[in-house]
Amino acid sequence: MIAKLKTTLGSLGEWINRGKVPYILSITGLVLSTVWVYFSPRSLPAFLFFLAMAGMIYYFKIKPVAKLILGLVVALIVVPIIGARNIFYLEVLFQIGVFAALALGLNIVVGFTGLLNLGYVAFYAVGAYLWAFFGSKQIFLLHEIPGTAPQGTPFLLPGDMFYLFIMLGIIVAAVTGLLLGLPVLRVRGDYLAIVTLGFGEVIRQLANNLDKPLNFTNGPQGITPIQKPTLPGGVMDAFNVILTPIVGQPVTEGQFYNILFYFIALLVAALVIFVTLRLDDSKIGRAWTAIREDEMAAVAMGIPAVKLKLAAFAVGASFAGAMGVVMAASRTFVSPESFTFMQSIGVLTMVILGGIGSIPGVVLGAAVVVVLNLQVLQEVSLYLSQLRQSDSVIPIINFAWKNLSNQLDPAKYQRLLFGLILILMMIYRPAGLIPAARRKRELKAAAVPDADNGTQEAADE
Amino acid sequence: MSNVLLETKKVVKRFGGLVAVNKMDVVIEQGSICSIIGPNGAGKTTFFNTLTGIYKPEEGEIVFDGHHTIGLRPDQITDLHIARTFQNIRLFGSMTVLENIMVGMHTRLKQSGVDALLRTRKFREEEKKAFAKATELMEYVGLHGVGDELARNLPYGGQRRIEVARALASQPKLLLLDEPTAGMNPNETEDAIRLFRRVRDDLGITILLIEHDMRVVMGISERITVMDYGEKIAEGLPAEIRANKRVIEAYLGRGAATEIIA
Numbered sequence: 097m098i099a100k101l102k103t104t105l106g107s108l109g110e111w112i113n114r115g116k117v118p119y120i121l122s123i124t125g126l127v128l129s130t131v132w133v134y135f136s137p138r139s140l141p142a143f144l145f146f147l148a149m150a151g152m153i154y155y156f157k158i159k160p161v162a163k164l165i166l167g168l169v170v171a172l173i174v175v176p177i178i179g180a181r182n183i184f185y186l187e188v189l190f191q192i193g194v195f196a197a198l199a200l201g202l203n204i205v206v207g208f209t210g211l212l213n214l215g216y217v218a219f220y221a222v223g224a225y226l227w228a229f230f231g232s233k234q235i236f237l238l239h240e241i242p243g244t245a246p247q248g249t250p251f252l253l254p255g256d257m258f259y260l261f262i263m264l265g266i267i268v269a270a271v272t273g274l275l276l277g278l279p280v281l282r283v284r285g286d287y288l289a290i291v292t293l294g295f296g297e298v299i300r301q302l303a304n305n306l307d308k309p310l311n312f313t314n315g316p317q318g319i320t321p322i323q324k325p326t327l328p329g330g331v332m333d334a335f336n337v338i339l340t341p342i343v344g345q346p347v348t349e350g351q352f353y354n355i356l357f358y359f360i361a362l363l364v365a366a367l368v369i370f371v372t373l374r375l376d377d378s379k380i381g382r383a384w385t386a387i388r389e390d391e392m393a394a395v396a397m398g399i400p401a402v403k404l405k406l407a408a409f410a411v412g413a414s415f416a417g418a419m420g421v422v423m424a425a426s427r428t429f430v431s432p433e434s435f436t437f438m439q440s441i442g443v444l445t446m447v448i449l450g451g452i453g454s455i456p457g458v459v460l461g462a463a464v465v466v467v468l469n470l471q472v473l474q475e476v477s478l479y480l481s482q483l484r485q486s487d488s489v490i491p492i493i494n495f496a497w498k499n500l501s502n503q504l505d506p507a508k509y510q511r512l513l514f515g516l517i518l519i520l521m522m523i524y525r526p527a528g529l530i531p532a533a534r535r536k537r538e539l540k541a542a543a544v545p546d547a548d549n550g551t552q553e554a555a556d557e
Numbered sequence: 558m559s560n561v562l563l564e565t566k567k568v569v570k571r572f573g574g575l576v577a578v579n580k581m582d583v584v585i586e587q588g589s590i591c592s593i594i595g596p597n598g599a600g601k602t603t604f605f606n607t608l609t610g611i612y613k614p615e616e617g618e619i620v621f622d623g624h625h626t627i628g629l630r631p632d633q634i635t636d637l638h639i640a641r642t643f644q645n646i647r648l649f650g651s652m653t654v655l656e657n658i659m660v661g662m663h664t665r666l667k668q669s670g671v672d673a674l675l676r677t678r679k680f681r682e683e684e685k686k687a688f689a690k691a692t693e694l695m696e697y698v699g700l701h702g703v704g705d706e707l708a709r710n711l712p713y714g715g716q717r718r719i720e721v722a723r724a725l726a727s728q729p730k731l732l733l734l735d736e737p738t739a740g741m742n743p744n745e746t747e748d749a750i751r752l753f754r755r756v757r758d759d760l761g762i763t764i765l766l767i768e769h770d771m772r773v774v775m776g777i778s779e780r781i782t783v784m785d786y787g788e789k790i791a792e793g794l795p796a797e798i799r800a801n802k803r804v805i806e807a808y809l810g811r812g813a814a815t816e817i818i819a
Contacts, residue, residue, distance in 0.1 A: 379663055382663075385652055
């Protein structure tokens with residue numbers, strides 16, 4: 097029965113990718129989903145359908161150029177338009193971008209090199225606090241008690257320094273990664289996990305407590321306001337002139353910032369994907385994987401393990417550092433709360449759920465977790481809360497939703513559902529949504545018909 | 558002697574109170590095939606590990622090709638053109654066969670991270686060459702068309718061959734083989750011996766091997782060193798070793814030795 101289903105699905109998959117079919121399917125799918133989202137901008141199914149279709153571009157067997165064009169059209173034209181109709185979608189996509197970059201960074205450390213890092217979010221914090229400190233008024237408040245900023249304190253730097261600080265965030269986080277790595281990489285396996293966990297906490301506590309003797313971080317209250325980059329002059333007006341008729345109403349400045357930050361996150365995430373892909377397919381990537389597979393053999397093959405592990409730490413950290421800066425600017429607020437252990441675990445979840453070591457998998461993992469958390473599970477608990485206020489009863493046991501005690505409030509089941517999804521995934525798909533695959537190099541192998549004979553001869557000689 | 562490739566002088570390696578390798582003196586000549594034999598636990602693999610830098614000996618001196626290697630890291634020693642295989646196969650199981658071999662080239666590839674990011678011409682040419690070389694090595698050790706297979710999916714004999722190919726990929730002058738024919742059937746062992754001879758004859762690579770299978774040892778070695786309890790108890794030509802009383806004692810016990818000699 098299941099086997100039959102599998103073959104049916106398999107032949108369906110083949111049909112989907114035959115000849116012109118994928119072109120027709122992907123374009124119609126995208127057009128249909130765009131139209132649906134456009135006309136019902138509050139509909140979750142519409143948005144999910146749209147995300148699925150956008151993701152399917154990756155799967156369809158179409159020319160890479162066509163993929164690129166479709167992807168660019170979706171990312172650069174379609175998303176801003178539907179985002180302007182429902183700004184929340186841009187927030188979702190922004191977070192997908194941010195967490196995809198984080199997950200890819202962690203994937204280099206955990207997935208490629210096999211070093212379990214449970215304090216990864218610390219590097220994100222380093223980036224965020226870097227811009228939070230220099231992009232706010234904090235430097236003039238070093239001697240003030242938190243929360244007592246005098247009126248009229250100027251900002252230290254102009255907001256456009258933000259772009260420079262993305263670069264600086266990369267460098268500072270990478271250096272932090274090296275500094276952490278040097279003492280920490282002596283320990284292995286479980287011990288490494290514990291030490292990195294400790295490091296994550298150290299950074300968070302530093303942020304929490306560095307409000308005295310000099311007030312660097314404003315303590316638990318966090319730093320705010322943090323500057324955003326200035327809007328590129330005229331772009332918003334141009335956007336409004338061209339797109340108001342399509343969008344229906346002009347976007348405000350605040351909304352346009354959402355569009356801007358969506359683009360920044362998209363750009364950084366794209367860069368991160370690019371860097372990851374290229375490093376993975378080089379002697380560095382091979383050495384990382386070799387270390388993960390068998391460190392002693394890797395060392396015996398001439399791989400300087402310490403150096404390469406440090407490189408993995410630094411590269412992974414740098415992605416988080418860049419996104420930390422972006423996050424600080426987009427939120428205009430940074431506090432230690434955002435960098436808890438649970439955040440590190442959250443990013444790790446994306447890596448494992450998506451497929452440890454798999455670049456498309458990790459990106460998909462980030463997208464799925466963000467959409468689940470921000471949208472699907474919210475929607476589910478909203479639905480359950482509504483049930484609770486209605487007169488309906490739980491079927492079979494005939495118990496009125498209304499009479500459910502507060503402790504069993506179904507709205508609290510979000511995390512439970514998320515946990516269940518994780519458990520089911522780990523049981524039925526332990527390698528992740530898109531399992532990691534090795535690159536096929538030997539292009540001619542299939543074309544050599546006597547490959548088997550060759551082995552035979554060699555064995556017989 | 559100018560054609561000495563490797564010389565160890567009074568190498569001592571202790572683990573706590575246990576002296577695993579005791580004052581080992583070995584001289585390996587360029588282009589030879591030598592063996593180290595000895596009962597289980599005699600310290601052969603530990604000695605290999607001191608040669609490759611995995612263990613740092615407490616005393617003694619190791620000179621390879623004019624370099625003092627004690628204190629160097631394993632990757633630096635590989636860089637000096639020593640390569641090894643492992644007693645229990647240690648391939649990178651979830652990498653492909655070709656990737657495994659390309660990992661062996663690590664020290665010989667000059668590309669940097671920046672080259673990889675920018676896909677410079679140097680990078681692309683080097684990768685292309687590395688790929689071609691890896692394919693060539695794979696075929697040299699007698700495997701065909703399995704380049705994209707995951708290493709762990711290959712049969713045992715194939716995995717042994719990849720280990721040799723991976724070691725050869727680092728362009729060694731000295732190849733250390735740790736029980737290379739363990740677990741092989743007689744046919745496979747024959748093939749392996751032929752392969753090692755070819756490696757020495759075609760590529761001019763000096764081979765030092767640890768082996769238990771006496772057919773292999775006697776069939777291939779030009780010189781044999783015998784270890785027992787961490788010490789060298791004999792060395793010489795195969796024929797000399799075969800007749801050596803101490804060697805027979807070490808393997809079979811004192812009583813048996815007197816019987817055989819008498």
